[in-house]
Amino acid sequence: MKVHRLLPTEDAVDLIGLVEEIADGELAPRVADFEARGEFPREAVRTLARAGLFGLPYPQEHGGGGQPYEVYLHVVELIASRWLAVAEALNVHTLSCHGIAHFGTDVQRKQHLPDLLGGELLGANCLSEHEAGSDLASIATTATRDGDDYVLRGTKAWVTHSGIADYYAVYARTGGPGARGLSCLLVDADTAGVLPQRPEKKMGVSSSPTAQVVFDHARVPGDRLIGRPGKGFLIAMDALDCGRLAIGACAVGLAQAALDYAVDYARQRRQFGQPIMSFQGIGFLLADMATAVSAARALVLHAARLRDTGRPFSVEAAKAKLFATDMAMRVTTDAVQVLGGAGYVADHPVERWMREAKLLQIVEGTNQIQRLVVSRAL
Incomplete structure (x- = not known):
């Protein structure tokens, strides 16, 4: 629609x-x-x-x-x-x-x-590690000063665009333990010692490569340190707030596609001599789906408008990401249900959208982390 x-x-x-x-x-x-x-x-x-x-x-x-x-x-x-x-x-x-x-x-x-x-380069972010997902303050990758350069050592996990990116924004430890010891460096992908690994085999979003990146004594010029040493955690948190809004928008788009497809199918599919859209069991389900999509869109855009006017928006971003991605999981699952058996086969895209929606509940901070952010703010 x-x-x-x-x-x-x-x-x-x-x-x-x-x-x-x-x-x-x-x-x-x-x-x-x-x-x-x-x-x-x-x-x-x-x-x-x-x-x-x-x-x-x-x-x-x-x-x-x-x-x-x-x-x-x-x-x-x-x-x-x-x-x-x-x-x-x-x-x-x-x-x-x-x-x-x-x-x-x-x-x-x-x-x-x-x-x-400019349009020719593609970037990626090296933030998570196998032992540092939600707990970014425990990042173990190090960037040690050596003359005019930093030497990167460590392994990053779940890097979207690993192996195809032209550069990486790498979060690494330049100081002591904890959040204050982290910094961010801009690293060219062709730097010696930057080693993308085999892509992960995922349940969805298969056209987007995700893999580990190993940094084996990769030497990075000192002027590639973004801002001042020790600002990495602050940069990451600020970026994640913005990223959560974009993930919320992705969830709304995915759910809108599933809703539109389910509505079109329900108008055309006939049972007992009439379109299944006319049965309350289907019509009310679609009504709930449409309402949820609109509500999620409003929540995402409200948080964005707060950001645009310079107001605090971190908690609203967490709410938006949480609500929109949980909504997308429900709406895509319900779209499969509307199609019945047809929804379970790859001839229709709703099964793919359902698999893709699951990812959005995890990336840019799991929805459990979003609940933690919101509950602490209360």
Whole structure:
């Protein structure tokens, strides 16, 4: 069904129109094939990047789009409704630029941001480790100063774009134990000693590679340290707040796609001489799905508007991510139920959307962590 969006400017209206055109023409026709083959759609991603979508929330003076986060999230949602892996690529790349944009020096921003936002490079974030997922303060990867360089040693886990990224934002320990000992470095992917590992075999989002990255005495110039030593945890937490909003938008897009597909199916599928949409058992289920999608969208955009006006938004981001991703899991599962047996086979995309929705309850902080954030704020 048509989503009626309240956009802040005419430029934003035109942007959404462009994104819809690209998503319908370049993404929707290809997603099933690329997901089946487990191949990353680098050219499709590059098309979006060259259209300026990979720098939307960053300043125009550095090559960004200068758009409010609210508008950026509308774009993420639209792309996710056609291809979640591509929306995730947009989110991951945007977050890989976050440290430089918000915590880097003026020199670093002028030197690096135009290239990072220019459309040809693809970024990744090296944050989690096998023993440091929710507990980021226990990161064990080290960056030891050696002359003018830092030497990186350690292994990062669950790195989206591992092996295909052009650069990595790496969070490593430059100081003592705990959160205050962490820093963030911008590392070129072709640096000697940066060793992407075999991609993980996942239950969904197969066209987006996820793997470990080993840093085996990788030497990184000292001027690639973002901001000051010891700011890594702060950078990570700030980026995660923004990332949670984007994951919420991904969840809304995925659920909207599942809802639309289920409604179309229920209008066409006939039993007992009438469309199954006419039976309350189906109609009420779809009504609940539609209401949940709208509620999640409103929660995500409310948090984004707080961010855009400079107000605290961390707790609202946690609420939005929590509610939207749990909603997406329910709505995609219910979409499978509406289709019945047809929903359980790969001929229809609802089974893929259900598998993809599970990921969103885990990434950018599990939903248990979001509940912890909200409950502590109370």
